[in-house]
Amino acid sequence: MAVTVESLPASTRSVTGKPGDDHALASVFKAYTISATFWLVFGTAVGLLLAFKFGAPDFWAEKYLTFGRLRPIHTNSVFYGWASLALVGCAYYVTVRSCGTRLYSVMLAKVGLWLFNIACAAGTIALDLGYNWGDLEYREWPWPIRLVFFVALAITAWNLLATIARRESKDIYLSNWYIVGGVLWTLVICLVAILPWYQKGLGQVAISGYFMHNAVGMWFTPLALGLFYYAIPKVLNRPIYSYALGVLAFWTNLLFYPMLGGHHFLFSPLPWWIQTTAIIASVGMLVPVFGGGANYLLTMRGRYHGRIESYPLAFLFVGVLCYIFGSAQGTVEALRDMQAVWHFTDFTVGHSHFTMYGFVTFAAWGGIYALLPLATGKRPGQFGMALHFWLATTGVAIYVISLSIGGTMQGLDWIHAKPFIQSVVDMKPYYLWRGVGGILMFLSHLVFVWNVWRMTAGKSGDAPSPVMEPEEAAV
Amino acid sequence: MKKAMWTIFGGALLLYIVIVMVIAVGPAIDLAQTPPGPGVVPLTPLQEEGRQVFASNGCDYCHTLQVRPLPEDVPFGRPSAPGDFAYATPEMLGSERTGPDLTNVGNRRGEIWQYMHLYDPRAVSPDSIMPNFKFLFREVKAVPEGETAVSIPAAFAPKNGDKVIATQKAKALVAFLMSLKQAPIPGYKMNGGMGGPATAAAPAASAPAAPAGGYAYDAAKGKALFDSTCAACHQASGEGVPGAFPPLKGNAAVDNADPTLHLHTILHGAHGVTIGGVAYAGVMPEFGSQLSDDDIANIANYERSSWGNHAKPVTPSEVAKIRAAGK
Known part of the structure; x- marks a missing residue:
């Protein structure tokens, strides 16, 4: 295989070499990671409480702790607090390093972080007080708060583009396509979600379908994939398998993903053509998913042993697998015959954790474990990373499997015209197992806090360098 | 150097905006104008x-x-x-x-x-x-x-x-x-399914053929319908909720050779009843427009034969007769 210059992250070639710049970048990366970690622990603590309420509905049923107010607090905290901040922190590091330059503005990055945090905190408080914008999923925050998030995003876009503009090389490394693409598209998404002219009746339904899946697929997905394109070759110390395949995945993702939001409203009164287009686009998504997924796996080929020795790589590997299988599952779910069984059931909740947790969250963890030690010079402990990895992996497996089985039973109960309450009764054991998975996942987040502490403020641990030996040396 | 940057990012942004206009914003502007259906009114x-x-x-x-x-x-x-x-x-x-x-x-x-x-x-x-x-x-x-x-x-x-x-x-x-009450749309049925949206041009449902040898009560169906339609108030035990929803177990209207009051109540609902000197405040909705004669007969027969009730079974034609008699 011909190794083009483009297929190597530029940081393996050059850095600015000024310690002041490195220190500034590390401080930005650290600040984003610490904020994100706070929102992860907060958001999943709320999630765990919600899981418990399925078995004990009268537990903490007071006004400010009622299920329906905490549920959007959970989803918005992990979306906008955890995953967004973790991925933006990584994105700053990846963009600066892959452009072989220094960050355009540390100040802008920090202002952006403040605004992101203010939006998340204000959004959480507003939802708990009962101020939401209808129960419009993932855009429940009142619009002025979402405007703050929009401004933070715009500042991030400006900072990243200005950084890329001052790069030394002619080419723009693929990671930056995904990262900047994701930020720019999300500016459009946020704007479309706020503009008032068509937010009425069925018009708002059309926007809900669009927003729900674009906020996932044109924000978290490109940021996580951009991170993969940098972190996987970096850790393995070898170039990406195929640059061209990455470019193909980029453009096909852009073509198909925006159109599939309607599959959240199959069999609804939305026009049938929107629903059918969404199904076709969902099938079309197999091209970027298998293309991109194969690219990552082929980059890892032959280094299977490394996946066990290197936990950063193990996290990235699970992230890639969940990207491929979680997305393929999404395609199958979008087919009308399958949707007739799974729609409205807990299977969907299993799917969203398979992807948002198994894919996006594992990608963020892999990126942080791979890159944060390079930025700060401090490493976590090997035991800490191992504990985190196995608790999280086991937890999410139990979570997804129990809700997938339970959700299927729920759907079949309805098809067999059983009284509705039967589907509630039949879900009880699966809700219990979901809680067990959730406990393991939450414990892993506490371990992650410890690991982040060691990579930032605390005492450096005993983990080996996240960058593996080059193959010649490893043989 | 700058050119590559604007080609990639500008192109990706522009393409995205075009798709969003076609798949989301355009349809949304159109759909927001959807006129209210018959009988759909604003909230108070x-x-x-x-x-x-x-x-x-x-x-x-x-x-x-x-x-x-x-x-x-x-x-x-x-x-x-x-x-x-x-x-x-x-x-x-x-x-x-x-x-x-x-x-x-x-x-x-x-x-x-x-x-x-x-x-x-x-x-x-x-x-x-x-x-x-x-x-x-x-x-x-x-x-x-x-x-x-x-x-x-x-x-x-x-x-x-x-x-x-x-x-x-x-x-x-x-x-x-x-x-939250659906305004009826005559003929608007479940014929959409996999093939397309629900349409108003529903083919007339063919009347079920009368089983040879007369009417047979479907006990399983009767129980399922009762559990999903009636048990919320009257409870699976048939004992109701004191002060709110009357019991059906031993109820004089249900456990009665003459089914008129029983069927009339299912078809047309009830507004507060006093049974055996006990007042029940609950308002029962009418089910005549929601359930077929067949379904009502199955439910009534389940109620007439459960929890110790031993009343004579009814047939769908008896339900039809009382339905035709009106309120």
């Missing part, structure tokens, strides 16, 4: 306030407000039509059914049931996992002038003997829930 101020309470407390995360043209959605009403949502802003179609769909709940449950169920769902639905909404109620020593105490079964009522009264928020919420 009280119902509107109730919709706010519904949204604030995230009811929509467990209850959908859309009926699909699929057989499994039949219990929730006719398929939702575009015109149903003309006044439904913010939209609350929902994405999960941890609890049942509420599109047509105003036609299935009465106000008293709603209050009781909000105060403690387990009081009327023992297996429910819905949280209680006691924070929408006040517990008082004496019921103030102009207020009515919510009837709660003794086992679920405050232990200190306090009375339960609804706050303004609870009243608004129940007003909203009671407003």
Whole structure:
């Protein structure tokens, strides 16, 4: 295989070499990671409480702790607090390093972080007080708060583009396509979600379908994939398998993903053509998913042993697998015959954790474990990373499997015209197992806090360098 | 150097905006103009306030407000039509059914049931996992002038003997829930399914052939229909809820050789009854427009033959006769 210059992250070639710049970048990366970690622990603590309420509905049923107010607090905290901040922190590091330059503005990055945090905190408080914008999923925050998030995003876009503009090389490394693409598209998404002219009746339904899946697929997905394109070759110390395949995945993702939001409203009164287009686009998504997924796996080929020795790589590997299988599952779910069984059931909740947790969250963890030690010079402990990895992996497996089985039973109960309450009764054991998975996942987040502490403020641990030996040396 | 950057990012942004206009914004502008369907009216101020309470407390995360043209959605009403949502802003179609769909709940449950169920769902639905909404109620020593105490079964009522009264928020919420009634669209049936949206041009359902040798009561169907339609108030045990919903077990109208009152009540509903000197405040919705003669016969026969009742079975033609006689 011909190794083009483009297929190597530029940081393996050059850095600015000024310690002041490195220190500034590390401080930005650290600040984003610490904020994100706070929102992860907060958001999943709320999630765990919600899981418990399925078995004990009268537990903490007071006004400010009622299920329906905490549920959007959970989803918005992990979306906008955890995953967004973790991925933006990584994105700053990846963009600066892959452009072989220094960050355009540390100040802008920090202002952006403040605004992101203010939006998340204000959004959480507003939802708990009962101020939401209808129960419009993932855009429940009142619009002025979402405007703050929009401004933070715009500042991030400006900072990243200005950084890329001052790069030394002619080419723009693929990671930056995904990262900047994701930020720019999300500016459009946020704007479309706020503009008032068509937010009425069925018009708002059309926007809900669009927003729900674009906020996932044109924000978290490109940021996580951009991170993969940098972190996987970096850790393995070898170039990406195929640059061209990455470019193909980029453009096909852009073509198909925006159109599939309607599959959240199959069999609804939305026009049938929107629903059918969404199904076709969902099938079309197999091209970027298998293309991109194969690219990552082929980059890892032959280094299977490394996946066990290197936990950063193990996290990235699970992230890639969940990207491929979680997305393929999404395609199958979008087919009308399958949707007739799974729609409205807990299977969907299993799917969203398979992807948002198994894919996006594992990608963020892999990126942080791979890159944060390079930025700060401090490493976590090997035991800490191992504990985190196995608790999280086991937890999410139990979570997804129990809700997938339970959700299927729920759907079949309805098809067999059983009284509705039967589907509630039949879900009880699966809700219990979901809680067990959730406990393991939450414990892993506490371990992650410890690991982040060691990579930032605390005492450096005993983990080996996240960058593996080059193959010649490893043989 | 700059050129590559603007080609990639500018192109990706432009292409995205074009797709979003075609797939989301354009259709949304058009769909926002959808005129209201027949009989679809705006909410009253009280119902509107109730919709706010519904949204604030995230009811929509467990209850959908859309009926699909699929057989499994039949219990929730006719398929939702575009015109149903003309006044439904913010939209609350929902994405999960941890609890049942509420599109047509105003036609299935009465106000008293709603209050009781909000105060403690387990009081009327023992297996429910819905949280209680006691924070929408006040517990008082004496019921103030102009207020009515919510009837709660003794086992679920405050232990200190306090009375339960609804706050303004609870009243608004129940007003909203009671407003959730589908306006009928003649001929609008479940014929959409996999093939297309529900249409008004429904082929006339072929009348079921009368089984040879006369009518046979389908006990399994009768029980299933009873459990999903009637048990919420009258309870699976047939014992009802004291003070609110009368028992069917040993009920003089049910366990009676003459089925007229029994069938009339199912077809046309009832407004507060007194049985054996005990007053039951619950309002029973009419089921004549929601259930076929066949279904009503199955339900009635299940009730007439369960919990020790031994009344003569009824046939769908008897139901049809009483239906034809009108109120």
